[in-house]
Amino acid sequence: MRTKTKMIHGGITGDENTGAVSVPIYQVSTYKQDSVGNHRGYEYSRTKNPTRHALETVIADLENGQSGFAFGSGMAAITSVMMLFDSGDHVVMTDDVYGGTYRLMTSVLNRFNLDHTYADTSVPEKVEASIKENTKALYIETPTNPLLKITDINKMADIAKKHDLLLIVDNTFATPYWQQPLDLGADIVLHSATKYIGGHSDVVAGLLAINSDKLAEDIHFIQNSAGGVLGPQDSWLLMRGIKTLAIRMEAIERNTKKLVEFLQQHEKVSSIYYPGLKSHMGHETAKRQTTGFGGMISFDVGSGVEADKILSRVQYYTLAESLGAVESLISVPAKMTHASIPADRRAELGITDGLVRLSVGIEDVDDLIEDLAQALK
Structure with missing residues (x-):
């Protein structure tokens, strides 16, 4: 299935029970269980909601990933990714990074002793020089905001593999229509879905796509534990936006x-x-x-x-x-x-x-x- 067709037919696109061609908005917080611990795939909407799940399958398909996750904002998605790391870990980040990401790293996550170094990731040698013994990930934006610098994702993937690091790519500017970082060697792709994916200035959201069962398990645990999930109404709006992306x-x-x-x-x-x-x-x-x-x-x-x-x-x-x-x-x-x-x-x-x-x-x-x-x- 080609990319443009995926945006219409990818993931979960309708409702098998009624034949509705649009996924319903499941405005629900909890679900009836048939017996104690015996449910039909859904037990509480922070953990899983049918509308959000449908959106998550679509972004996974668009990014050629195994799993997708939807959050209440792009910053909530980034924060959840950073929760993969421990106190004392270190991340190398694109120097020309979004201001909100800069604020998160320098004014919030630094309190938990998550270290970071900014480097010009368009120059691989500068990335290599920034890696420390406690470095766990490379975090890149490409194109960057606002100077539109370009980082070679393949080269960053080579560096990440060499040093056993996660490669995280903010794909907000390029969108899944123009660029698929997972195909180029990234481990995690994230979007401020508020932007092009929503596309109509009517929703705030963040999305992740992941190509690893272990990472997906870890992210789901964080998503459920920290609770920064996207609501069903906004999930539906994003699915509508994707169809015209x-x-x-x-x-x-x-x-x-x-x-x-x-x-x-x-x-x-x-x-x-x-x-x-x-x-x-x-x-x-x-x-x-x-x-x-x-x-x-x-x-x-x-x-x-x-x-x-x-x-x-x-x-x-x-x-x-x-x-x-x-x-x-x-x-x-x-x-x-x-x-x-x-x-x-x-x-x-x-x-x-x-x-x-x-x-x-x-x-x-x-x-x-x-x-x-x-x-x-």
């Missing part, structure tokens, strides 16, 4: 390429970060491991003042956190999604006050270009 990603990428062409010609834009550009440092790697370049663009207009002017003038770009929706969104990472990262660290990474991030939607691209042109004028 392929056509949305194709439409978004078409718009994105035309917007990049426009930005390349504009005198006020000093830098453009988009892996579809041949000048992008990760372009060749992205071509090898993905089937599309996605819908995210970051570009620099020189100062925070200029960035603020643009954000105040646009009409069809919604000034908002998040990304991956049918409507185009615009933000300044330094003041919004990455504000939790200290200023000196942002400067070191290249997240300037003049960096503007676009999440391109499915509007008419001519309207999007004209709107951006008048805002930049």
Whole structure:
């Protein structure tokens, strides 16, 4: 089954009891048992819910994994993965990591003595140099947020195997439609499903896909114990979003390429970060491991003042956190999604006050270009 067909027919897609073509929303907390300890696969919805289970089978199929898991947010999914490790363990992480992940590692999990080192994972030698005796995992984003750096997943898998490490890949920007990290050697793939998978700015969720029975057993234990599960209504919304993910990603990428062409010609834009550009440092790697370049663009207009002017003038770009929706969104990472990262660290990474991030939607691209042109004028 090809990827686009999987999004319609993958996993559990209907209800055998009634013939409904959409999985019902099982708004239920507990389940009648036939006798003590003898139930029909469900006993309590924190442990397992039919609607959530249907979603989990779909994400496992889309990522070519053995098991899937759904959480109340992307951060809940990341936190649950980090609970696989013990106090004193160490994780090597992509340096240009999402601000929420940075905050989790530096301000929450550090209290439990989970150590970490940030490295430029687009350079394998820097990853190797960051590995310690107590390192247990490599955690990468590719493409990254917001600079869209590309990490070679195959090379990271080789390093992980060499050092007996777990390879964890945040696949939020690429989506399962463009990239399948498990096929490239990853052990765990995670998504902020709030973004492209949901796609309509109406749900907050996180998803995991795993290719190991042992890891699946461990993650399920953590999911059930910590309890950060996704509710049935939101699970249903995600399944609905997945059915249109392929056509949305194709439409978004078409718009994105035309917007990049426009930005390349504009005198006020000093830098453009988009892996579809041949000048992008990760372009060749992205071509090898993905089937599309996605819908995210970051570009620099020189100062925070200029960035603020643009954000105040646009009409069809919604000034908002998040990304991956049918409507185009615009933000300044330094003041919004990455504000939790200290200023000196942002400067070191290249997240300037003049960096503007676009999440391109499915509007008419001519309207999007004209709107951006008048805002930049």
